[in-house]
Amino acid sequence: xxxxxxxxxxxxxxxxxxxxxxxxxxxxxxxxxxxxxxxxxxxxxxxxxxxxxxxxxxxxxxxxxxxxxxxxxxxxxxxxxxxxxxxxxxxxxxxxxxxxxxxxxxxxxxxxxxxxxxxxxxxxxxxxxxxxxxxxxxxxxxxxxxxxxxxxxxxxxxxxxxxxxxxxxxxxxxxxxxxxxxxxxxxxxxxxxxxxxxxxxxxxxxxxxxxxxxxxxxxxxxxxxxxxxxxxxxxxxxxxxxxxxxxxxxxxxxxxxxxxxxxxxxxxxxxxxxxxxxxxxxxxxxxxxxxxxxxxxxxxxxxxxxxxxxxxxxxxxxxxxxxxxxxxxxxxxxxxxxxxxxxxxxxxxxxxxxxxxxxxxxxxxxxxxxxxxxxxxxxxxxxxxxxxxxxxxxxxxxxxxxxxxxxxxxxxxxxxxxxxxx
Amino acid sequence: xxxxxxxxxxxxxxxxxxxxxxxxxxxxxxxxxxxxxxxxxxxxxxxxxxxxxxxxxxxxxxxxxxxxxxxxxxxxxxxxxxxxxxxxxxxxxxxxxxxxxxxxxxxxxxxxxxxxxxxxxxxxxxx
Ligand SMILES: Cc1cc2nc3c(=O)[nH]c(=O)nc-3n(C[C@H](O)[C@H](O)[C@H](O)COP(=O)(O)OP(=O)(O)OC[C@H]3O[C@@H](n4cnc5c(N)ncnc54)[C@H](O)[C@@H]3O)c2cc1C
Numbered sequence: 001x002x003x004x005x006x007x008x009x010x011x012x013x014x015x016x017x018x019x020x021x022x023x024x025x026x027x028x029x030x031x032x033x034x035x036x037x038x039x040x041x042x043x044x045x046x047x048x049x050x051x052x053x054x055x056x057x058x059x060x061x062x063x064x065x066x067x068x069x070x071x072x073x074x075x076x077x078x079x080x081x082x083x084x085x086x087x088x089x090x091x092x093x094x095x096x097x098x099x100x101x102x103x104x105x106x107x108x109x110x111x112x113x114x115x116x117x118x119x120x121x122x123x124x125x126x127x128x129x130x131x132x133x134x135x136x137x138x139x140x141x142x143x144x145x146x147x148x149x150x151x152x153x154x155x156x157x158x159x160x161x162x163x164x165x166x167x168x169x170x171x172x173x174x175x176x177x178x179x180x181x182x183x184x185x186x187x188x189x190x191x192x193x194x195x196x197x198x199x200x201x202x203x204x205x206x207x208x209x210x211x212x213x214x215x216x217x218x219x220x221x222x223x224x225x226x227x228x229x230x231x232x233x234x235x236x237x238x239x240x241x242x243x244x245x246x247x248x249x250x251x252x253x254x255x256x257x258x259x260x261x262x263x264x265x266x267x268x269x270x271x272x273x274x275x276x277x278x279x280x281x282x283x284x285x286x287x288x289x290x291x292x293x294x295x296x297x298x299x300x301x302x303x304x305x306x307x308x309x310x311x312x313x314x315x316x317x318x319x320x321x322x323x324x325x326x327x328x329x330x331x332x333x334x335x336x337x338x339x340x341x342x343x344x345x346x347x348x349x350x351x352x353x354x355x356x357x358x359x360x361x362x363x364x365x366x367x368x369x370x371x372x373x374x375x376x377x378x379x380x381x382x383x384x385x386x387x388x389x390x391x392x393x394x395x396x397x398x399x400x401x402x403x404x405x406x407x408x409x410x411x412x413x414x415x416x417x418x419x420x421x422x
Numbered sequence: 423x424x425x426x427x428x429x430x431x432x433x434x435x436x437x438x439x440x441x442x443x444x445x446x447x448x449x450x451x452x453x454x455x456x457x458x459x460x461x462x463x464x465x466x467x468x469x470x471x472x473x474x475x476x477x478x479x480x481x482x483x484x485x486x487x488x489x490x491x492x493x494x495x496x497x498x499x500x501x502x503x504x505x506x507x508x509x510x511x512x513x514x515x516x517x518x519x520x521x522x523x524x525x526x527x528x529x530x531x532x533x534x535x536x537x538x539x540x541x542x543x544x545x546x547x548x549x
Contacts, residue, residue: 040485047539050476050490064476066490066539070520150478153488178477178506197437201430202473206499368436387456388436 007032007082009320010098010112012089012265015044017297018118019072020310022081024317025116030324033081034110036100038088042076043069044120045143046306048150051171053198057307068306084108092117092269096292113324116316117266117280117288117295121259121302131163133220136227142168142256149175157252161229162186163217166392167195167304169256174203176254183207184248187215187231189238192366194256194392196304216240217253226251259302269293276344277301284350284357285319285328286312294320301346301360304394308360312346315358328352332408339375339414341367343391350411353404359397361413363389375412376403385418424450429467431460440464472496475505479524481541484516489541491524497531504529516543 014037049065165188233244261279272289296316381403478488
């Protein structure tokens, strides 16, 4: 089939980001909203996240991943959004032309009024963390293992070592254990755990699975199948300390060493990516550097809470509707900069400057008794106290609309010691 | 005999290590917590720790071979493994409805195990 279709907006990816953006665009009045997903069903990563811990902010209720997804899927099914499943977007051009393919329609070309990028992220692999050894079967990323167990009903291994203490690794330590495998331990190169305390307690402590901080895997043994790994302690520069090596027998090494925003399509469209987040540079409408191309969710930055993904999706969907309706106006360009103990902030710049803006950021290092402050041209415009901030947990702050009404040069987000308490 | 138990509070990033002292099951003292939430957490974790159990069960004739399930509410922590074990022998027939009771009153806890997503039959689904 060959037709050029001109919908109002094309949303690429149907995880919580894509579902939320499509719904918001539709609710903001766009008639033809197309949601494109390469998988056979909606939901993105959520159908495989069968544990609970989703939605405490959006729904004020703790749901499992599938339950969270289902609430949006049901709304999408009733909304008149055009859903294309089993459909992969192959190319996005700077003029927003979208080329997709599926086995029903063949190649589909679309020229939408706006595009929303919602492709999520992919897992960092062994290749990207450089562990020497052979290339045996039995080395698997945590999310892939999660998919095998929870979606395919398969068991990837029986004696498991987990490298990395991010939330997915912790969740999988529990999942493997409940399915009857033995998890020998979780090894973390940093001197603090990568995941939430909730997961440390409920996934490791509840099952007496040891967590080895300042440790890494230095060698993978086995030619056909993993037979063992060598683990070692690391020094302050994350280099293995000679003499601390230990051989651990196992048939599976699970890698939970981070996620990378999935931006192959964005790059080809000329979308500027941020060096720290790995995702598109966005403004307060989640619009990227390319006019009419918006982005939300994990493709922008790895959000640990699905609730925040949903919030950015709503902003992007409404932004796309404003753009298509010709109502989106830029009044200037103001950078949002990371200040003291802040690694990055999303969005990275403001251009509309006519509304309240939610900012999401991560700290560089754990810190106790702090104030989170937003400064507009040096003047604090919002501040809140936090008893503790930690790199694994994203922090939210906001700028009131009034603070942006005059001539503004820059916004800075900083974390400072809370003097009153100290 | 006076005994000490340690709990890490999961309610905020501070992650206080809370010490609870008890004698014959009676809580004598709680310390190390920075706020009241931490005390309440430690006492609950000592007296009646509960977890919501999530796992999968086999499905015949569905678009996928397994469906995720969960206890409708938290069950005593000591039963978590046992709940997963009894569910391992369950096999459902597709289609499965969201919220469908997979096992009522699991292990006599009064809590039902329910499906946490709908799972259509293979014919209607993947096509
Ligand atoms: C293992 C794990 C555990 C988690 N646990 C929690 C938790 O307990 N609590 C919590 O709040 N959050 C949790 N999260 C985080 C949360 O699930 C994610 O932040 C959220 O799912 C990200 O949503 P997304 O829509 O951006 O991406 P995804 O859910 O990854 O969706 C992206 C979608 O885009 C599709 N796609 C990509 N490229 C294309 C293309 N070219 N064409 C068509 N489709 C495409 C993909 O197939 C996918 O469906 C967890 C995440 C993981 C991975």
